[in-house]
Amino acid sequence: MLGATGSVGVSTLDLLDHACREGTAEVEVVALTAGRNVARLAEQALKWKPQLAVIEDESLLPELRSRLNGSNIQAAAGAGAIAEAAGMDAQWVMAAIVGVAGLAPTLAAAKTGAVVALANKESLVCVGPTLMARALAAGGRVVPVDSEHSAIFQVLDQRPEAGRAKVILTASGGPFREWPIEAMADVTPEQAAAHPVWNMGVKISIDSATMMNKALEMIEAAYLFSTPAERIEVLIHPQSIIHSMVEYEDGSTLAQLGVPDMRTPIACAYAWPDRMAWPAPRLDLAAIGQLTFQAPDLERFPALGVARTALALGDGATTAFNAANEAAVAAFLDRRIGFLDIAAAVAETIERMDRAGDLVAGTDGDPVETAMMIDRTARRVATDVFSSVGRMN
Ligand code: NDP
Numbered sequence: 001m002l003g004a005t006g007s008v009g010v011s012t013l014d015l016l017d018h019a020c021r022e023g024t025a026e027v028e029v030v031a032l033t034a035g036r037n038v039a040r041l042a043e044q045a046l047k048w049k050p051q052l053a054v055i056e057d058e059s060l061l062p063e064l065r066s067r068l069n070g071s072n073i074q075a076a077a078g079a080g081a082i083a084e085a086a087g088m089d090a091q092w093v094m095a096a097i098v099g100v101a102g103l104a105p106t107l108a109a110a111k112t113g114a115v116v117a118l119a120n121k122e123s124l125v126c127v128g129p130t131l132m133a134r135a136l137a138a139g140g141r142v143v144p145v146d147s148e149h150s151a152i153f154q155v156l157d158q159r160p161e162a163g164r165a166k167v168i169l170t171a172s173g174g175p176f177r178e179w180p181i182e183a184m185a186d187v188t189p190e191q192a193a194a195h196p197v198w199n200m201g202v203k204i205s206i207d208s209a210t211m212m213n214k215a216l217e218m219i220e221a222a223y224l225f226s227t228p229a230e231r232i233e234v235l236i237h238p239q240s241i242i243h244s245m246v247e248y249e250d251g252s253t254l255a256q257l258g259v260p261d262m263r264t265p266i267a268c269a270y271a272w273p274d275r276m277a278w279p280a281p282r283l284d285l286a287a288i289g290q291l292t293f294q295a296p297d298l299e300r301f302p303a304l305g306v307a308r309t310a311l312a313l314g315d316g317a318t319t320a321f322n323a324a325n326e327a328a329v330a331a332f333l334d335r336r337i338g339f340l341d342i343a344a345a346v347a348e349t350i351e352r353m354d355r356a357g358d359l360v361a362g363t364d365g366d367p368v369e370t371a372m373m374i375d376r377t378a379r380r381v382a383t384d385v386f387s388s389v390g391r392m393n
Contacts (some may be wrong), residue, residue: 001050002105003096005034005041007201008119008145012094013044015270018278023168025276031085035101036060042067049073052088055080056101083108092270095120096145097325100375103127103368113138119145121216126319126371127166128223142224143269148217149224150265151243151256155223157273160313167227168253169217170237171296174209176238181300182236187339189332206329210342211296215307217326219318222311229311234304236294241283257284303343310350312390316359317350323378328386337389345389349382355370 003009019025028050032043038060045053045068054076055064061077068075086105094108102120109116111134123131135142144153148169155272175194176184192209193202207213218232245255258264259281267276298305310317328342353359358377
């Protein structure tokens with residue numbers, strides 16, 4: 001369990017706890033990792049009794065040791081120890097660390113041949129082709145946890161690639177789906193952070209409002225399902241009941257539906273290729289009555305077009321896309337740039353880096369180091385871009 005103390009990590013352990021109590025699964029947790037939440041990590045470790053508990057922040061190791069005192073659980077700290085935990089012998093690994101800190105551990109897990117339940121978006125966006133190739137070479141499998149990719153995975157699973165016409169990612173459209181562009185220019189961080197359907201953290205809620213989240217999901221889908229950008233479409237579906245679809249060349253479109261709840265895709269990733277029972281909210285289509293759809297407006301939500309450009313330039317550009325967006329969201333939350341500047345700044349960062357040849361530097365080296373270098377450059381370039389934001393407005 002990488003990122004055991006986070007939202008996905010806690011939901012996963014809840015599901016496993018339920019399955020163990022019901023007698024539908026026998027679970028032996030090998031290792032649990034966290035960033036800084038030493039109290040929750042220790043509590044989880046004392047309950048699940050893994051061989052190893054790792055905290056990323058090394059200054060918290062004495063506290064972790066003292067909290068685990070008297071147990072047989074080994075305590076460790078630091079990014080290297082997390083990557084080592086990820087490489088331990090396990091059948092199933094939940095990769096739920098947030099941010100680029102998840103790259104090395106997720107790649108280490110993929111190398112073991114385990115089934116990797118993938119929540120950490122950045123692994124796909126920054127080193128997607130390497131991750132998929134490593135899992136394949138080791139005889140493992142990457143099973144997505146994000147609800148849209150889980151939907152596509154469930155449709156595509158065990159079906160041949162031939163005959164697949166396109167992948168259709170659904171999107172709630174966020175809180176500004178119907179807003180005119182003039183009003184969107186004045187959106188505040190508080191307005192952008194309030195998501196109409198999913199209850200999520202601030203960064204991902206802002207990404208949802210700009211549709212950067214969907215843009216990142218396009219990149220993830222391209223790498224996960226070896227699908228070129230031109231065969232990935234986005235469809236606004238405000239009810240978020242259809243989680244995504246696949247269209248086939250014979251005219252059939254297959255979809256996966258469900259009540260929006262992250263525990264369903266987590267359960268799917270855990271039990272794959274079987275199904276596990278848990279007290280999931282059931283879909284009542286008669287009560288919902290209507291499902292509606294509309295095409296995204298690329299003028300008001302340019303993030304989708306920027307993601308296509310990045311995909312065409314390769315994984316250096318998708319890494320820069322992610323880093324520039326993180327920097328832009330932080331600048332927006334600090335009120336240094338406006339809401340509409342976020343996508344414009346990401347586009348400008350990629351363009352400047354492409355012109356300077358900074359999107360491909362060091363591609364012969366270690367994929368994580370290369371990605372981290374591009375990530376740092378993108379954050380620096382994005383900061384320069386923000387200083388010219390007056391011009392962008
Ligand atoms: P959280 O922020 O809730 O949890 C992140 C986890 O990563 C925590 O265990 C945290 O530890 C740990 N962590 C943070 N920084 C580091 C670090 N530097 N090194 C090691 N571990 C670290 O995130 P979520 O659970 O919401 O999301 C996890 C991933 O899944 C993200 O990439 C997100 O985009 C993706 N995702 C999330 C969804 C959701 O609904 N939440 C949906 C789809 C994808 P600590 O608690 O100690 O800080």
